[in-house]
Amino acid sequence: MFRRPAVRGRIHRSPTLSSATLPEGLSRLNQAPSVAAETALRACCGSHRWARRMAAHRPYPTVAALLAAADEAAYDLTSGDLAEALAGEATSALHDRGNLTVHTALRAAHAAYEAKFGHAFVLAAEGDDPTAVLDQTLASLRERLGHDEDEESVATAEQLRRLCRARLLRLAEAPARVG
Incomplete structure (x- = not known):
């Protein structure tokens, strides 16, 4: 489950909206x-x-x-x-960049993660460099494989929130x- 931040604000809406000013x-x-x-x-x-x-x-x-x-x-x-929500998530395709060793390690880590937790690994990766994203994904997978169910539930919920x-x-x- 997601954890609420300590302080939450209320959302105030204006009664009329100009669609010209909105994306x-x-x-x-x-x-x-x-x-x-x-x-x-x-x-x-x-x-x-x-x-x-x-x-x-x-x-x-x-x-x-x-x-x-x-x-x-x-x-x-x-x-x-x-x-x-997690049932609809799929493991992302791996970028072509990176060496075979990294790709093999990622596939093995994804399989171990899904076997342990029963759902796809989700990560809101930061950055645009495909090689850095591969490294970040592998590091996160390795770290999160060490979590127990409760720790991983919190981490997964936060990553899903960021992806959303x-x-x-x-x-x-x-x-x-x-x-």
């Missing part, structure tokens, strides 16, 4: 029918409950408000919601149509 993706998300919005949001986080909650709280006046609402909804996920935020940013800023 195109956020404007489309705000205006989309509920089913289309939930579908788009489920691509960010696989929990039905999270997506319904996010869709129900529209419109979002800013991207910051969207992200704050996403964090709030993520912190309220139950272990069942988290399991549902990154996906929401792409959704909010995308010129492509929602739904």
Whole structure:
């Protein structure tokens, strides 16, 4: 389960929103029918409950408000919601960069992780350098394989929350149509 930060603020929405001042993706998300919005949001986080909650709280006046609402909804996920979200996650394809030894170690670590914890390994990797991401992924896998179930549940929930935020940013800023 996600752990709440010590201090949480409330999200304040203005009664009217100007779609001209919003990024195109956020404007489309705000205006989309509920089913289309939930579908788009489920691509960010696989929990039905999270997506319904996010869709129900529209419109979002800013991207910051969207992200704050996403964090709030993520912190309220139950272990069942988290399991549902993780069921939709897949181990990412490995970049072509890096040597065979690194790729072999990553495949073995992913397999060990999935065998131990029963779900795909999720990591909100930082940076754009594929080699650095491979190294970061392998280091994180090795560290997290040493976790017990409770420690890993907290780490996984935090990484999933961070992944959801990154996906929401792409959704909010995308010129492509929602739904």
